[in-house]
Amino acid sequence: MSDAASPVRSEQVSPVPDPPGVSGRHGPLTGHPAPDRPSLNRYPVSFTGSASEYFRLWIVNTALTVVTLGIYLPWARVRNRQYFYGHTWVDGQNFEYRANPLKLLRSYVVVGALFGAYTLSQQSERWWWLSALLALVFALLYPWLVAQSMRFQAVNTTHRGLRFHFDGSVKGAYVAYGAANVAASLSGGLALPWAWFMQRRYQVNSLSYGSARGHFRGDVAPLYLIALTGVGLLVGAGLLLAVPAVVALVAWLAGSGFDPDSMDWENLGTGGAALFFVAAAYVILVALNGVAWQYVRAATMRYVLNNTELGGVVRTGATFNPWRVVWISVSNGAAQLLTLGLATPWAAVRRTRYLLAGVSVRAIAPLDDFAAGTSGPESALGEAATELLDIGLGF
Numbered sequence: 001m002s003d004a005a006s007p008v009r010s011e012q013v014s015p016v017p018d019p020p021g022v023s024g025r026h027g028p029l030t031g032h033p034a035p036d037r038p039s040l041n042r043y044p045v046s047f048t049g050s051a052s053e054y055f056r057l058w059i060v061n062t063a064l065t066v067v068t069l070g071i072y073l074p075w076a077r078v079r080n081r082q083y084f085y086g087h088t089w090v091d092g093q094n095f096e097y098r099a100n101p102l103k104l105l106r107s108y109v110v111v112g113a114l115f116g117a118y119t120l121s122q123q124s125e126r127w128w129w130l131s132a133l134l135a136l137v138f139a140l141l142y143p144w145l146v147a148q149s150m151r152f153q154a155v156n157t158t159h160r161g162l163r164f165h166f167d168g169s170v171k172g173a174y175v176a177y178g179a180a181n182v183a184a185s186l187s188g189g190l191a192l193p194w195a196w197f198m199q200r201r202y203q204v205n206s207l208s209y210g211s212a213r214g215h216f217r218g219d220v221a222p223l224y225l226i227a228l229t230g231v232g233l234l235v236g237a238g239l240l241l242a243v244p245a246v247v248a249l250v251a252w253l254a255g256s257g258f259d260p261d262s263m264d265w266e267n268l269g270t271g272g273a274a275l276f277f278v279a280a281a282y283v284i285l286v287a288l289n290g291v292a293w294q295y296v297r298a299a300t301m302r303y304v305l306n307n308t309e310l311g312g313v314v315r316t317g318a319t320f321n322p323w324r325v326v327w328i329s330v331s332n333g334a335a336q337l338l339t340l341g342l343a344t345p346w347a348a349v350r351r352t353r354y355l356l357a358g359v360s361v362r363a364i365a366p367l368d369d370f371a372a373g374t375s376g377p378e379s380a381l382g383e384a385a386t387e388l389l390d391i392g393l394g395f
Helices: 051-067 073-086 101-121 125-155 170-187 193-204 223-253 265-270 272-305 322-337 344-357 369-372 379-385
Strands: 010-014 040-045 088-090 092-095 157-159 162-166 205-210 212-216 309-311 314-318 360-362
Touching: 010 170, 040 344, 051 073, 051 344, 073 088, 073 092, 073 101, 073 170, 092 193, 101 265, 125 162, 125 170, 157 223, 193 205, 193 212, 193 272, 205 309, 205 379, 322 344, 344 360, 360 369, 369 379
Parallel strands: none
Antiparallel strands: 010 040, 040 088, 040 360, 088 092, 092 157, 157 162, 162 205, 205 212, 212 309, 309 314, 314 360
């Protein structure tokens, strides 16, 4: 039996006091009288996919994408997501992904044509203005594109047959992904955690499940702590690698009778050894930056999940260790490099399984009652939103 049948743990919680001016307590969604001490049910999230099973799907999708010169890519993307969504379970029900590959293909064509025009215009000085214009248009549209992408992902995600929705405003997108990113750049990165906070709050507060809206209860200070930890990791690991390397280099030069007076300092940058040193330092810096970024992503994800609620009665929680996620990401990258990419399915399943094993959902009302209470006219809105997303499906 799969983990889909993970037991639901229940515990008693203190009753929530009535709002001012309201007499008598009722259930949050059903309208029936609530017990004095409602049960808080905890539903583990589980992932039942396997590396071998996903490898067969992945290798077929990859081969068909190559053979069709990329035309099959939207179908491959949808099938891959359907696999991961279909093997993610909460309270005996799996998620579903219902995107239409044909709509994705149309957007892919538009994006591909624009990217091709940008690339070709960069090859000629005569058409430099076109590449500059396309880059400017992309920068101006970026917040809108992000919002369309989130809306597309939400309306194509269902659980218990009920769709998620994303109704974030265009103005909010330009504040969170336009003004906030500009502020982060102008401040030299000092405002970057604030930009993360603005973006996560925009994402969660704009999300809904049926008629139940999301709410982000987090603050900006913990994101600054996460960013400082990431910077500390980058600097600390850099020093740990740089100091022994410099000491070894100096010892080797001294042992080989190196004379600084005989060094051609003017042509130092053109020497083979110097180029190798610069290239090695660049690769190490990129690798360390990737490790630090993995920590920031995992720690931010855990913080957001621990401060997200839905409809006032459902909250998500996360207990996975960000440092463990860093190790999984690093070892996954090494495995993919050594196998020339063939370990990609194994790496994806391994990371997903660990992350979801540390995620749970807590609800005062049974999830069946919650889903029933949030269904209704929102389904029509989801259909309308899907129709409006044709151009955004490829992002």
